[in-house]
Amino acid sequence: MNKTKGSISVPAEPYEFTFDPEHVALVCIDFQRDFMEAGGFGESLGNDVSTLRGSIKPTRAVLDLFREKGWTVIHTREGHREDLTDLFPAKRDRGNPSLRIGDEGPMGRLLTRGSAGHEIIPELAPIEGEVILDKPGKGAFYGTDLETILRAKSITQLIITGVTTEVCVQSTAREANDRGFECLILSDCTGSYFQEFYDAALNMFKAQGGIVGWVGTSTSLLAAVDSAT
Ligand code: TIU
Numbered sequence: 001m002n003k004t005k006g007s008i009s010v011p012a013e014p015y016e017f018t019f020d021p022e023h024v025a026l027v028c029i030d031f032q033r034d035f036m037e038a039g040g041f042g043e044s045l046g047n048d049v050s051t052l053r054g055s056i057k058p059t060r061a062v063l064d065l066f067r068e069k070g071w072t073v074i075h076t077r078e079g080h081r082e083d084l085t086d087l088f089p090a091k092r093d094r095g096n097p098s099l100r101i102g103d104e105g106p107m108g109r110l111l112t113r114g115s116a117g118h119e120i121i122p123e124l125a126p127i128e129g130e131v132i133l134d135k136p137g138k139g140a141f142y143g144t145d146l147e148t149i150l151r152a153k154s155i156t157q158l159i160i161t162g163v164t165t166e167v168c169v170q171s172t173a174r175e176a177n178d179r180g181f182e183c184l185i186l187s188d189c190t191g192s193y194f195q196e197f198y199d200a201a202l203n204m205f206k207a208q209g210g211i212v213g214w215v216g217t218s219t220s221l222l223a224a225v226d227s228a229t
Helices: 049-069 089-093 146-152 166-176 196-211 218-228
Strands: 008-010 017-019 024-029 072-078 131-135 157-163 184-192 215-216
Touching: 008 215, 008 218, 024 166, 049 072, 049 157, 049 184, 072 089, 072 146, 072 157, 131 146, 131 184, 131 218, 157 166, 166 184, 166 196, 184 196, 184 218, 196 215
Parallel strands: 024 072, 024 157, 072 131, 157 184, 184 215
Antiparallel strands: 008 017
C-alpha cells in the first residue's frame, strides 16, 4: 500500500494517513453561528441546527492539540460583503427562501460579513496567529487566496473539520484534492443536517482507494500524535 511522506501515521480509511507536522494545516470550515445556532442561515433553509453540535467537542480537542504544538490552523467563514456585490442572484434566490442572504435575522444579516451570525461559535473561535479566511462560495478555494496561503507556508496536507459535510466540507476537500493537497477528514469533527448525506459524503471521499481523501477520527489523530511526539 502506498504511504504518504511524513512522520506521524494516523489509522484511517482506506489506509493510514501519514503527515509531516511542518507541512500540515488544520482547516476548520464554517463553524459559524449562522450554521450552528438557531436563528441563522442554516435554520432559515429549514434545517435542524442541533444536528451539528456533536462536532464541536472533538474539533475543540484537535484545535487544542494544534495550538499546543504550534501547527498551522486555518478557519473559514462563508459570507458576503456588506454591499452584497459578491453575491450572485443565483445564490441569493435559490429555493425562494422566506429570508435571503443579507436580510435581517435574529443574529443580524444572514451570511453577511460583520454580522453576529457570521462569527465563528465561541467554542471554536480563532485565536491570535490563526488564519481567518472569508469565502463567498461553498468551496474554500473559490474566490479566495487559500491556495496562495497554503503554498507560501509549504503546506501539502490538510486535516479537515467543519460543517456541513456534504456542502462546504465536500466542496473544499474536492478543490484541495484537485490542487494536489492530501486531505484527512475527521468524521467526528464534521456534521450535516442530513444523516444520509453525512454517511454518503464520507463514503465517497474514501472510496476507490481514497479518490478524494482519507477519513479518520479525532481520537485516532490524538493517539497517533501522542505516541509519535
Ligand atoms: N446548507 C448547508 O448545508 N451548508 C451551507 O450552505 N454552507 C456550508 O456548508 N458551510
